[in-house]
Amino acid sequence: MTSTDPRPSQNVMRPDKDHFLAAENPFEEMMSRFDDAAKRLDLEPGLYQILRMPEKQIIVSVPVLRDNGTVEVFTGYRVIYNTSRGPAKGGIRFDMQVTLDEVKALAGWMTWKCAVVNLPFGGAKGGVICDPTTMSNGEIERLTRRYTTGIIETLGPDSDVPAPDVNTNERVMAWVMDTYSMHKRHTVTAVVTGKPIAMGGSLGRREATGRGCMIVTREALKKLKLPLKGTRVAVQGFGNVGSVAADLMSREGMVVVAVSDKSGGIYNPKGLDLADVFRHTAQKKLLNTYARAQQISNSELLTLDCDVLVPAALENVITDENAGQIKARIICEGANGPTTAEADKILNQKGIFVIPDILANAGGVTVSYFEWVQDRGGYFWDEETVNNRLEKIMVHSFDEVTAMAERHQADNRVGAYMLAIDRVAAVHRLRGMYA
Ligand code: GLU
Numbered sequence: 001m002t003s004t005d006p007r008p009s010q011n012v013m014r015p016d017k018d019h020f021l022a023a024e025n026p027f028e029e030m031m032s033r034f035d036d037a038a039k040r041l042d043l044e045p046g047l048y049q050i051l052r053m054p055e056k057q058i059i060v061s062v063p064v065l066r067d068n069g070t071v072e073v074f075t076g077y078r079v080i081y082n083t084s085r086g087p088a089k090g091g092i093r094f095d096m097q098v099t100l101d102e103v104k105a106l107a108g109w110m111t112w113k114c115a116v117v118n119l120p121f122g123g124a125k126g127g128v129i130c131d132p133t134t135m136s137n138g139e140i141e142r143l144t145r146r147y148t149t150g151i152i153e154t155l156g157p158d159s160d161v162p163a164p165d166v167n168t169n170e171r172v173m174a175w176v177m178d179t180y181s182m183h184k185r186h187t188v189t190a191v192v193t194g195k196p197i198a199m200g201g202s203l204g205r206r207e208a209t210g211r212g213c214m215i216v217t218r219e220a221l222k223k224l225k226l227p228l229k230g231t232r233v234a235v236q237g238f239g240n241v242g243s244v245a246a247d248l249m250s251r252e253g254m255v256v257v258a259v260s261d262k263s264g265g266i267y268n269p270k271g272l273d274l275a276d277v278f279r280h281t282a283q284k285k286l287l288n289t290y291a292r293a294q295q296i297s298n299s300e301l302l303t304l305d306c307d308v309l310v311p312a313a314l315e316n317v318i319t320d321e322n323a324g325q326i327k328a329r330i331i332c333e334g335a336n337g338p339t340t341a342e343a344d345k346i347l348n349q350k351g352i353f354v355i356p357d358i359l360a361n362a363g364g365v366t367v368s369y370f371e372w373v374q375d376r377g378g379y380f381w382d383e384e385t386v387n388n389r390l391e392k393i394m395v396h397s398f399d400e401v402t403a404m405a406e407r408h409q410a411d412n413r414v415g416a417y418m419l420a421i422d423r424v425a426a427v428h429r430l431r432g433m434y435a
Contacts, residue, residue: 024316024340026105032341034108037417040408046433047425054104056080060150062128064143067136074143076128078151080160081107084427087158088124089114089365091165091194092172094143098127102315106165109336110365112420113358117397119369124160126151132167144172148179155180157190157376163368164194164240166314170206174199190375193368202371204386205364209334210244210312211387212363214252215394216355217308217332223402224353226329232306234258234328236265236298237313238281241334241361245310250274254308258301263288265301302326311338312361318343326352333357348411356413358420359401366393 031052038048062074077100080088090110103125111123128147132140154160155176164173173192177199180191189200197203204211221228231254235246238261246256255271263286266272272293280290288295302309302318303325311317312334318326323339323346331347332355333339339347339354347354367390374380381389405415 024319025101026315026337027101027108029316029337029341030105030108033344033413033417034112034421037414037421040410040414041418041422041425043421043425047428050428050433051082051421051424054079054081054107055083056154057100057104058151058154059100060147062143062147062150064139064146066139074128074130074147076126076147076150077103078126078154078160079103079107079124080154081123081125082111082424083122083159084424084431085115085122086120087122087156088154088160089119089121089163089193089368090124090126091163092126092128092147092168092176093166094128094130094132094140094168094172095166096129096131097314098129103127105315106336109358111424112417113362113365115420115423116358116401116416117362117366117393118423119366121161121365121369124154124162125165126162127165140172141175144175145179148176149183152180152183155191157188157372161190161368161372162192163365166239169240170194170196170201190372193371194364195371200371200375202367202374202386203381203383204390205367205371206240207244207248208367208386208390209241209361209364210246211248211390212366212394213241213245213310213312213332213334213360214248215363215391216360216398217249217254217310217330218252219395219398220330220332220353220355221308224329226307229253230255231308232257232269232271233308233310234267234301234304234306235310235312235334236260236301236317237311237335238287239312241364242310242312243278243281245312245332245334247274247278249308249310257306258296258304259287260296260298260301260313261287265296265298266290266293267296267301267304268293269305304328308332310334314338316340318347320346323347324350326350329353331355333360336361344411344413354412355398356401356416359397359412359416362397363390363394366390 106125114121195201258267309328315337318339320342323343
C-alpha cells in the first residue's frame with residue numbers, strides 16, 4: 001500500500017476479540033475531567049456553562065454511489081467545540097464506531113489540546129460512520145467529497161481546518177482540499193492540514209504525533225531521573241502514531257519490547273527487531289502472522305512488565321478492570337482518551353506518571369499549525385526547522401503542564417486541563433459575551 005492509498009493501513013488498531021470494549025461514553029469521560037479542573041480553577045458559572053457545550057454540531061447524510069451501482073447513505077458529523085482562540089482545528093475519522101458523542105468528546109479534546117500547546121486554534125472534530133476497509137478508492141473519494149460538501153459552510157482557513165485522524169490520511173485530505181477549492185473557485189491550501197507535501201503539506205507532519213510522544217516520554221524520564229537507554233517500551237497500536245513513536249523511541253536508545261495492531265501483539269523481553277517488524281508490516285501483513293517474537297493479545301500488552309506504556313490506538317482501553325495490573329512507570333497517551341476517569345484514580349494511587357493525551361499526542365496538531373502557517377505565508381520550511389520548533393513547543397508544554405500539576409498538587413491530566421481551560425477562559429473574558 002502506498003502512502004497515497006486512501007484505504008486505512010492494515011495496521012490501524014481495531015479491537016481484537018479479547019479486547020475489552022468499554023461502555024464508557026467518551027463525552028462523559030471528557031466532561032468529568034473538565035469538571036474536576038474547572039472546579040479547581042473556580043471558573044465562574046456562566047463560563048462554565050459555555051465551555052461545557054460545543055458551539056456547533058452538524059449532522060449530514062452522505063449519499064455515495066457504490067461501485068455496484070447502488071446508493072448507500074452514510075451519516076457524517078462535524079462538531080465545532082470552541083473557536084474563541086482561533087479557527088476550529090481537528091481531524092476527520094472514518095470508522096464504524098463513530099457516534100455524535102464520540103465526535104463531541106474529540107472536538108472538546110482538540111480545544112484543550114490546542115490550548116495546552118498554546119496554538120491560536122479552537123477545537124473541532126469530524127467523523128463518518130463507515131468501514132473504509134470494505135470500500136474501493138473511488139467509493140472513499142466520493143464519500144469524502146460529498147461529506148466535505150455537506151459541511152462546507154463551516155470549513156475555511158479562518159474558520160475550520162480539518163486534518164487526518166483514524167482511517168483517513170493525506171490522500172483523503174487532498175480530496176477535501178480539492179472539493180473545497182472547486183466550490184471557492186480558487187485553490188485554498190490552508191483549508192486542511194496533513195496534505196501531501198506536493199500540494200502544500202509540511203515536512204515532518206506525518207511523523208509529528210509519534211515524534212511528540214517520543215519527546216515528552218524523554219522529558220518524563222528526565223524528570224523522574226530514570227535512564228533513557230535501555231528503558232523498556234510497549235506500544236499498543238501500530239498506525240501512524242504508534243509505529244513512528246516506537247521507531248523514534250528505539251532510535252533514542254529505548255528498547256521496544258512489544259507492539260500490537262488490531263490482530264494482536266508481539267513481544268520479546270530483550271527487545272523487538274523493529275526493522276524486521278517494519279519489513280513484515282510493509283508487506284501489508286498483520287502482526288499476528290509475525291513469527292519471530294512471542295504472540296500476545298492486546299490486553300496482555302497493556303499489563304506487560306515494561307517501563308513505558310504507549311496506548312496509541314483507541315479510546316477507553318485502560319479501564320478500572322486492568323489499571324491495577326499495569327506495571328509501567330510512565331504512560332504516554334498517544335491515542336485520544338485511552339484512559340477512563342475511573343482508571344485514572346487507580347493509576348494515581350499506584351504513582352504511575354501519566355503524560356495525558358492532550359499533551360502527549362499534541363505533536364500532530366502542532367505541526368498542523370506549522371503547515372497552516374506555511375500555506376498562508378506561501379513559504380515552506382525545511383524538516384529540521386519543523387522538528388526543532390516542534391521540540392521546543394513540546395518540551396515547553398511538558399514543563400508548563402507538570403508545573404501546573406505540582407502547583408495544585410494535582411495529577412498531570414488535571415494540570416493539563418487546568419492550563420488549557422484557563423487559557424480558553426482568559427480569552428472568553430477578554431472578548432466578553434456578545435449578547
Ligand atoms: N487528528 C489529530 C489529533 O487528534 C490531528 C488533528 C489536527 O492536526 O488538526 O490530534
